[in-house]
Amino acid sequence: MKRNGLRIGGLVALAAMLTAPALAETGTSLPQDISETAGRLMAAAASDTVGLKFVEDLTTEIGPRLAGSPAEARARVWAVNELKQLGFQNVRVEDFSIPYWSRTHETAEVVGSNAQPLVITALGGSKATPEGGLEADIVRFDSLSDLQAAPVGSLTGKIAYIDELMYKTQDGTGYGLAVRKRSGCANAAAEKGAVACLIRSVGTQSHRIPHTGIMSRDGALGALPAAALSAPDADQLTRLLERGDVRVKLDIGVQSAEAAPSGNVIGEIEGSDLKDEIVLIGCHLDSWDLGTGAIDDGAGCGIVVGAAKLIDALPGKPRRTIRVVLFGSEEVGLLGGQAYARQHGDELDKHVLAAESDFGAGRIWQFQTRFGEGAKPYGDTIKAMLTKIGVAEGNNEAGGGPDVGPLRRGGVPVVTPSQDGRDYFDYHHTPDDTFDKIDPEEFRQNIAVYAAFSYIAAETGWDFRKAADAESAQGAD
Amino acid sequence: MKRNGLRIGGLVALAAMLTAPALAETGTSLPQDISETAGRLMAAAASDTVGLKFVEDLTTEIGPRLAGSPAEARARVWAVNELKQLGFQNVRVEDFSIPYWSRTHETAEVVGSNAQPLVITALGGSKATPEGGLEADIVRFDSLSDLQAAPVGSLTGKIAYIDELMYKTQDGTGYGLAVRKRSGCANAAAEKGAVACLIRSVGTQSHRIPHTGIMSRDGALGALPAAALSAPDADQLTRLLERGDVRVKLDIGVQSAEAAPSGNVIGEIEGSDLKDEIVLIGCHLDSWDLGTGAIDDGAGCGIVVGAAKLIDALPGKPRRTIRVVLFGSEEVGLLGGQAYARQHGDELDKHVLAAESDFGAGRIWQFQTRFGEGAKPYGDTIKAMLTKIGVAEGNNEAGGGPDVGPLRRGGVPVVTPSQDGRDYFDYHHTPDDTFDKIDPEEFRQNIAVYAAFSYIAAETGWDFRKAADAESAQGAD
Numbered sequence A, B: 001m002k003r004n005g006l007r008i009g010g011l012v013a014l015a016a017m018l019t020a021p022a023l024a025e026t027g028t029s030l031p032q033d034i035s036e037t038a039g040r041l042m043a044a045a046a047s048d049t050v051g052l053k054f055v056e057d058l059t060t061e062i063g064p065r066l067a068g069s070p071a072e073a074r075a076r077v078w079a080v081n082e083l084k085q086l087g088f089q090n091v092r093v094e095d096f097s098i099p100y101w102s103r104t105h106e107t108a109e110v111v112g113s114n115a116q117p118l119v120i121t122a123l124g125g126s127k128a129t130p131e132g133g134l135e136a137d138i139v140r141f142d143s144l145s146d147l148q149a150a151p152v153g154s155l156t157g158k159i160a161y162i163d164e165l166m167y168k169t170q171d172g173t174g175y176g177l178a179v180r181k182r183s184g185c186a187n188a189a190a191e192k193g194a195v196a197c198l199i200r201s202v203g204t205q206s207h208r209i210p211h212t213g214i215m216s217r218d219g220a221l222g223a224l225p226a227a228a229l230s231a232p233d234a235d236q237l238t239r240l241l242e243r244g245d246v247r248v249k250l251d252i253g254v255q256s257a258e259a260a261p262s263g264n265v266i267g268e269i270e271g272s273d274l275k276d277e278i279v280l281i282g283c284h285l286d287s288w289d290l291g292t293g294a295i296d297d298g299a300g301c302g303i304v305v306g307a308a309k310l311i312d313a314l315p316g317k318p319r320r321t322i323r324v325v326l327f328g329s330e331e332v333g334l335l336g337g338q339a340y341a342r343q344h345g346d347e348l349d350k351h352v353l354a355a356e357s358d359f360g361a362g363r364i365w366q367f368q369t370r371f372g373e374g375a376k377p378y379g380d381t382i383k384a385m386l387t388k389i390g391v392a393e394g395n396n397e398a399g400g401g402p403d404v405g406p407l408r409r410g411g412v413p414v415v416t417p418s419q420d421g422r423d424y425f426d427y428h429h430t431p432d433d434t435f436d437k438i439d440p441e442e443f444r445q446n447i448a449v450y451a452a453f454s455y456i457a458a459e460t461g462w463d464f465r466k467a468a469d470a471e472s473a474q475g476a477d
Ligand SMILES: [Zn+2]
Pocket: A284, A296, A297, A330, A358, A359
């Protein structure tokens, strides 16, 4: 899957193009020197090695990094060392505690005259089955809604099976819909009297590779044993049900605890005259346990670390501080983001901009902002610059990424550099999320975008919160 | 992966084209009525449902069919019923006994500071590790030859790891080379003092899906515990070795027995005046245990059953008998083919032609023969007919398929309809060998080819053994 498409000629042309003057509108256009520097950053991103090595090393030397596990703890130690060696400042871990869940074993098999194994994986928060497993008949539903509409008690002693499909979209909108069945299956099935629930994997590939992910639960554990079938196994179960009753034996073992250590790893490129103002770019350090967390979200960490290092390599310091946050325990409920917002609640006003990269390493095709009405011209300026490397201008409704949600809700301006996610759910949350799935050239385009907007945000001093009726003075520029 | 590309207009055009007169050369050209009927068979194949349903039902209702296992035994009972219901004659099982091997568990993990699981699968014939597993350092080799060249005793207490790649080819030639490491790793590693061997999976995909297959062994068991890593896990192990020593814990459990029941399932479309002469078309009924044996070799069984049924549906019986053989225990050493040759040793001269379909369900792109010198014009006639549906004319060096090897060596003429195998090793011997990987349209083109040549061979009475110096009388036509 790896490609190396760097062309030196193209690089030089890119640098020339990018340093062309930006919007002429007074006050919201980029000063010539900032525009030129941003252009050079984007050109330099095309030969990034720091970011790519960061994700390669993380996924190789640590591998899977389940939230709250010893592996996530090792990843924090590793990341602190790595950020220090890269020259980041103020490198630290901000600890917090989470409910802990992990699988210990998981098997499923059709029993009876069509006896055969099925490939499953437990959902995050699944209860264990009774010792030795449970055996029950399958009742199939086309969708979560259909299961929810079943009469209470109608599934007593049965296994509910939701066979809902998911389709590929560039922006990942198919995921929100499909993930509802993952989140809601156990609760809905329990309400109807079922003993377990199975779902068709939330994913878009047809390999024998199931997809895990968190489900609704109280603390560490959900209402029932719950697991996802790989797509071919879901097909198989559906074909078997067309032929008659199907009985399945499910055996899931889990470990759980109400409290386990996690933490956010932070490193900074300190600013100069506005160093207490923070441009936060983040990712999450934890991953699911099945793969090595390369596209979710080692890639995001490589992107923000790589981008920050490009800015650090500039001759002068940017005015504001670039804060890189590798959030912990995102996968189990965005817990790192919540902890960060809690621990930094008294300095949210110092956060001038935030974004988290957490959608793989695909090419960024659009750039969204969520700025104050009066700051929209700043957004237009940044977007216009990014169109030069093929990024479309998005709207002003950015989400910012899962772990910066609490910041956004706290009034922090955010941006979303939208990655092409058509292949993301082929790998996401599966054993197949491994380093070879990252395309280095597309990965580096992400670094270009992160480096450019982070640098502009840090160096211009623009106030992205500015309301529509604010006076025309722009930040501290 | 399923497509339904049948176009009725195309079908009619195909039928018209196929019934055009064949080669004019006297005595080796097809009589007009046989040519027309072969054309109609090929057209009818495009709407086959019997063959496709056969493989769907087999892979769904039985699933994996490991040689010598209860599942293979169930598959024989299932196939006997199915062939009888389809109207085959003389349906029977010819029993034989094989050494039995199956896996009971298999895990691998890197231990130490980079602790993480690795996805492996034991090779067929692997020894078990000691109770609780074994732990040893890895020594990597680029190829089997490099391992074989290592000094005796140089791997004492180590795990040998062969990291040899395999490339995609249309005709599967990459497999022969790559499979040598699978076959030879344990013996070579044992000779050097190693305690186990690992190989990069023999396959051409980059998913976290390992590839199993038989290895060299005496009876049921090989020299050492031996397993294949999925491609991403092989990449990972190699990256870890670039960073320093790697220690792996390997835990493989197996069951084995020197004798277990297997068998060949046979059904016939009885001929008319030459009914004791046999056109044998086969496949293998057993599969590896990881997938459901859809492309290897449920598809082959669907193809030959579907083709025979099309011939059976003709108004009159063909002159010779079409014998369909679903061989048992192919995967563990071509044991069904050997048993058949043994059990039918005194009637090999009655076998006028043989072929086994065992390379998936990809489009047939070439048709090879292995006929006597004097019978080559018959081959040319059949090949010329098949060029009309896009099948190139192959040489006269056909292998005929794994289970008909003993027949070929016993002088039976064989043909090889060569399937496009570029994707075959993406799925072959992996959990991913499931029904959804079969393209119905390409599958049906296979049925067209098998129906056409089998019918021509049965109806013409041509002698495919005919030597160069034989008199010019042609068979019994
Ligand atoms: Zn994520």
